[in-house]
Amino acid sequence: MARSPLQTKLCDMFDIQYPIILAGMGGISGPISGPELVAAVSNAGGLGVLGCVFMAPQEMDEMIRKTKSLTDMPFGVDTVLPAEVPEKGTTAEFKADLSSLGQEQDELVKRLVVELGVDKSEPADSVKEATAGHSMSEQADDKAWSADLFNQQIEVILEHRVPVYAAGLGDPGPWVDKLHQHGTKVISVVGHVRAARKVAQAGVDLIVAQGHEAGGHNSRIATMPLIPQVVDAVSPTPVVAAGGIGDGRGLVAALALGAVGVWCGTIFITTKESLFEHYLKQNIFRGTEDDTVVTKVYSGKRMRVMKNALVDAWEKSGVPTLPMPLQSISILPIMDGAFRNERADIIPTPAGQILGMIKEPKTAKQVIEDMVDGAEKVLAELSTSKAA
Amino acid sequence: MTGKIKTRVTEILGVEHPIVMGTMGYQSFAEFVAAAANAGIFTCLASVPFRTTKELKEEIRKTKSLTDKPFGLNINLFPMLSPLDPVEYTDAAIEEGVPVIETSGRSPEHLVERIKSANVRLMHKCIGVRHAVTAERLGADLVEVVGYEAAGHPGRNPVGSFVLFPLVADAVKIPVIAGGGIGDARGIVAALALGAEGVCIGSVFMATQECPVHQNIKQRLIEARETDTTLTFHSKGDPMRALRNALTEHIEEMEQNGASMEDILEIIGGGKGKHAAEIGEADWTIMSIGQVVAQIHDVPTVKELVDRLMNEVTVIRERLNSTIG
Numbered sequence: 001m002a003r004s005p006l007q008t009k010l011c012d013m014f015d016i017q018y019p020i021i022l023a024g025m026g027g028i029s030g031p032i033s034g035p036e037l038v039a040a041v042s043n044a045g046g047l048g049v050l051g052c053v054f055m056a057p058q059e060m061d062e063m064i065r066k067t068k069s070l071t072d073m074p075f076g077v078d079t080v081l082p083a084e085v086p087e088k089g090t091t092a093e094f095k096a097d098l099s100s101l102g103q104e105q106d107e108l109v110k111r112l113v114v115e116l117g118v119d120k121s122e123p124a125d126s127v128k129e130a131t132a133g134h135s136m137s138e139q140a141d142d143k144a145w146s147a148d149l150f151n152q153q154i155e156v157i158l159e160h161r162v163p164v165y166a167a168g169l170g171d172p173g174p175w176v177d178k179l180h181q182h183g184t185k186v187i188s189v190v191g192h193v194r195a196a197r198k199v200a201q202a203g204v205d206l207i208v209a210q211g212h213e214a215g216g217h218n219s220r221i222a223t224m225p226l227i228p229q230v231v232d233a234v235s236p237t238p239v240v241a242a243g244g245i246g247d248g249r250g251l252v253a254a255l256a257l258g259a260v261g262v263w264c265g266t267i268f269i270t271t272k273e274s275l276f277e278h279y280l281k282q283n284i285f286r287g288t289e290d291d292t293v294v295t296k297v298y299s300g301k302r303m304r305v306m307k308n309a310l311v312d313a314w315e316k317s318g319v320p321t322l323p324m325p326l327q328s329i330s331i332l333p334i335m336d337g338a339f340r341n342e343r344a345d346i347i348p349t350p351a352g353q354i355l356g357m358i359k360e361p362k363t364a365k366q367v368i369e370d371m372v373d374g375a376e377k378v379l380a381e382l383s384t385s386k387a388a
Numbered sequence: 389m390t391g392k393i394k395t396r397v398t399e400i401l402g403v404e405h406p407i408v409m410g411t412m413g414y415q416s417f418a419e420f421v422a423a424a425a426n427a428g429i430f431t432c433l434a435s436v437p438f439r440t441t442k443e444l445k446e447e448i449r450k451t452k453s454l455t456d457k458p459f460g461l462n463i464n465l466f467p468m469l470s471p472l473d474p475v476e477y478t479d480a481a482i483e484e485g486v487p488v489i490e491t492s493g494r495s496p497e498h499l500v501e502r503i504k505s506a507n508v509r510l511m512h513k514c515i516g517v518r519h520a521v522t523a524e525r526l527g528a529d530l531v532e533v534v535g536y537e538a539a540g541h542p543g544r545n546p547v548g549s550f551v552l553f554p555l556v557a558d559a560v561k562i563p564v565i566a567g568g569g570i571g572d573a574r575g576i577v578a579a580l581a582l583g584a585e586g587v588c589i590g591s592v593f594m595a596t597q598e599c600p601v602h603q604n605i606k607q608r609l610i611e612a613r614e615t616d617t618t619l620t621f622h623s624k625g626d627p628m629r630a631l632r633n634a635l636t637e638h639i640e641e642m643e644q645n646g647a648s649m650e651d652i653l654e655i656i657g658g659g660k661g662k663h664a665a666e667i668g669e670a671d672w673t674i675m676s677i678g679q680v681v682a683q684i685h686d687v688p689t690v691k692e693l694v695d696r697l698m699n700e701v702t703v704i705r706e707r708l709n710s711t712i713g
Contacts, residue, residue, distance in 0.1 A: 005708050192615055193682065212536060213548035221614050222537035222548040224569025224578065225679040229614050244550030253550065253578035256704055289547050289555060290516070353551040356517070357558075378581050383709040 006251075006375055009238050010261035013185065013205065014074050014164060017045030018372055019261025020251070021208075021240060022268050022364075024078020024166050025216070025350075026051025028328060029339070030275065033078070035063055037273040039070035040364035045372075049076040049166050057152045064160045076164030076187065079153045082301075082324050083170055089146045094329050101322065105330045108319045116309055116346060118337025158182045166208075169217055169301075171195075173202030189242070189263070191219025192226070193233045200234035207234055208263045213244030215266050215352035218294050218302045224257070231258035246354040248374020252382070266352040267371075271364045279342055281361065283349040289356030298348050300327030306349040310334065393701070396563040397586030400509060400529055401488060402458045404428030405698055407576070408532065408565055409690075410539070410590025411462040411490060413437070415600050418447055420690075422454030423598040427691040432460035432490045439471045441480040448484040460488035460511065465496065466626075474499060482506040490532070493541075495519075500527050513567075513588075515543040516552070517559045524560045531560060532588050535568030537679040539590050541626050542568070542619075550582070557583025571680030573700030577708070591678040597689045602668030605675060606687050608633075614682040624649055631675040635661060 010019040022041040025032040031051040038048030050067060052060050060077070067075055098106060113119045154175050157165050165172070165179055166187040172179075179186050180203070188199040189208040196207050209230040211223025219226065223243040231239045241254035242263035254262050268274060270281050283306050293307045297314045300323045305311065310331075314321075321327045338346035362370070397406045409424045409431035416434040424431040433451060438444040451459060461481040463474050470477070474491075478499050481489055489503055492513035496503075503510050504527055512523035513532040520531045533556045535549030536542045547555075549568040557564050566579040567588025579587045593599060595609045612631055619627040620636045622643060630636055639652055655661050656674045664672035688696065 005710060193613065194615075211548060211550065213551050221679055222535060222569050223550040224535070224548070224575055225537050225571055225614055225683070228572065228574045229682050244548050246551070246554065249554050249582045250550060252581040252708070255708060256577035256581055257574045288517075289551050290545060293545070353547050356551065356555050379708055382577070382581060382705055 005379060008260040014047050016047050016074060018368060020046035020368055020371060021261060021263045022046060022048045023263050023265035024049035024051040024168055025265055025269060026053040028054060032269060032274055032276050034275040035066040035070055037271060037364055038067050038075050040273045042071045042073035042075045044365040044368040046368050047074060047076060049078050052077055052079050057156050060153060060156045074163045076166050077157050077162050078166040078168045080168045081150050081170030081172060091329055094326060098326060098330055102326060102330050104319050105322055108317055109330055109333055112313055113333050113337060118334055118341060171199055172204060176203045192221050193229050196230045196234050200237045206238050206240060208240045208242050211243030213353045214242055215304050215350045218304045227257040227259050244352060244354050246357040248371050249378055251371055251375045252378040266354050267358060267367050268364060270358055270361055271367060272361050273364050279344045280347060280349045283344055284351050284355045285359055287355050289353045292351060292353055296321040298328060300324040306351050309345040395585035397565055401430045403430040406586040408586060408588045409593045410567060410588050418450040418454060420598050420600060421451050421459050423690040425455040425457035425459045427694040429694055432462040434462050435477040436464050436470050441476050444480050445484055448486060458487050460490050461486045462490045464492055465494035478502055482508055497526055515546060517555050520556045520560050524562050528562060530563055530565055532565040532567060538568030539629050539676040539678040541628050553579055553582035553584055569680055571683030573697050573704055576701050577704045591680050592684060595684045595687050596693055597687060604668030604670050605673060608670040609681055609684045612681040614679050617677060617679055617681060628676060629678060631677050634671040635674055
């Protein structure tokens with residue numbers, strides 16, 4: 001029976017209709033790829049991935065149950081496994097470290113809290129409701145940043161027999177066997193060839209090669225050279241392309257480069273189902289591909305976000321950033337005030353350069369349908385009208 | 389499906405394949421340009437090395453004696469880079485019947501009328517949507533856009549090719565030639581899928597027999613990894629992508645110590661850097677190369693490379709067209 005070129009090995013691997021994966025997006029303030037978005041993507045024929053970055057095990061459990069109630073289709077769960085964090089440690093414990101390791105940064109933060117005007121005023125009502133009176137710092141205090149947490153998160157994934165686990169950052173090697181034993185496939189997101197080889201050797205099922213165009217944590221290597229280089233380096237392990245994919249053209253281009261599908265963040269972050277703050281979505285609709293910057297200010301690792309007042313001010317100061325997780329802990333006083341006041345010019349808007357193509361909110365289903373329709377059109381053009 | 393791809397780019401440039409070999413300032417001389425033209429692709433002679441229009445005209449005639457296929461002339465508009473006024477290079481090209489002028493570095497506004505009234509085609513090379521739109525408005529026949537990962541100067545806050553190519557294709561009606569990150573046939577098909585009607589390939593052609601650089605340099609390209617390029621020369625306000633080596637590290641140090649642009653230029657283009665390039669001292673030669681460098685595995689002739697690329701393009705198009713039984 002005939003198959004469309006869009007039905008790739010990826011579709012067979014995860015039992016999905018289209019080779020489109022939702023990036024598992026989330027952060028210290030909660031998931032962006034939440035249950036509704038994940039279910040919408042999976043129901044539309046792609047693979048939704050829950051963003052459980054730094055999420056406590058109980059919350060993860062709730063999110064997974066909620067997602068299962070909204071879709072019968074396969075979906076995945078994403079966490080991060082950065083190598084730098086120690087065995088144990090909560091925010092409160094790291095804050096103590098800051099006083100010795102981060103004096104220069106601490107002074108800058110105190111100055112910026114005043115300069116950026118986040119030292120005063122009452123929170124907006126919407127914010128009061130969402131955070132039930134706790135500041136970001138208070139919420140963050142018992143968040144753990146440790147290998148201990150990551151182990152607990154994996155246990156939740158194993159318990160629920162989630163079909164796919166994605167390591168958005170770091171090396172899932174040590175957990176691959178256990179995950180495989182429980183019937184879970186493993187995805188690893190990387191940014192250069194050496195990292196790809198490492199995780200391929202550790203036995204992951206799929207590698208997402210994410211190029212410089214991508215929003216969030218960032219590689220120096222652009223997608224166009226990265227994909228074929230990773231494909232060649234890890235063959236026969238399949239590779240999915242990420243970074244700069246905005247529509248059907250990007251999907252076909254990824255397949256031409258040898259990828260079996262795409263992993264997309266920015267085009268889904270602005271959908272109606274995403275848990276991204278609406279006032280940050282506005283930043284994306286209004287912005288262009290020139291409006292992003294790669295900075296270590298938010299997490300201590302290079303991350304692409306839209307240019308804003310905090311990044312400008314920190315970069316101008318010349319003060320170096322701290323490593324993960326100290327950097328994000330050190331800026332909590334600024335972020336507290338920023339969230340209280342819905343400061344779209346301080347809260348990070350992680351977005352890829354593809355934001356230049358995104359002008360309006362769509363449903364996840366529309367994004368997928370438009371991408372598939374566009375891809376089929378491009379495939380038809382490539383095979384006929386350009387041929388002599 | 390035959391191998392040939394016809395697009396507005398092949399029609400306007402009068403070339404067999406939709407490939408433009410990126411102009412290399414100190415390598416795109418007659419023999420290299422003729423080899424490219426004879427292999428069925430398009431490229432431009434560089435004008436930067438020529439101190440008089442007489443010398444330039446001689447080089448154009450020499451190229452014509454080596455190929456009867458069309459080729460263009462690149463006129464680099466970065467201030468201070470060329471010994472002559474761009475107008476003089478333009479007039480020389482027109483007088484010698486060169487059919488295409490490629491401008492780069494700055495707006496070609498002051499040259500447009502001259503070029504158009506001589507019925508010469510204008511191809512403008514730039515690094516962003518806004519510049520492409522301006523080039524179209526000024527009357528360019530073709531626009532070449534080059535992404536963050538390319539060799540040369542990608543701009544201060546460069547956009548990666550995966551995003552740049554479709555955004556430019558959407559923004560202009562004239563045909564787009566896309567460059568940056570294309571290391572083999574997969575990249576060619578990807579660029580066409582993203583909306584380009586031609587591709588600009590530079591780095592990979594540096595590792596060809598006919599490219600007039602020392603064998604040691606070509607060997608260094610074969611050995612390099614994708615992470616071995618760096619954006620250097622920040623103090624010029626217009627960083628350049630080059631292979632990381634002792635020279636780029638030295639430049640970084642000089643910049644940190646507040647060295648002047650003249651001092652740095654002296655090291656690269658004059659004195660030590662120039663001598664190093666001549667004797668194949670790869671550690672001290674500035675090698676402007678893109679992130680595709682990791683895809684360079686050998687040193688074929690230009691024709692072998694072009695044939696290899698286009699045959700592989702056909703295979704990929706067939707793969708994308710296939711219905712799996």
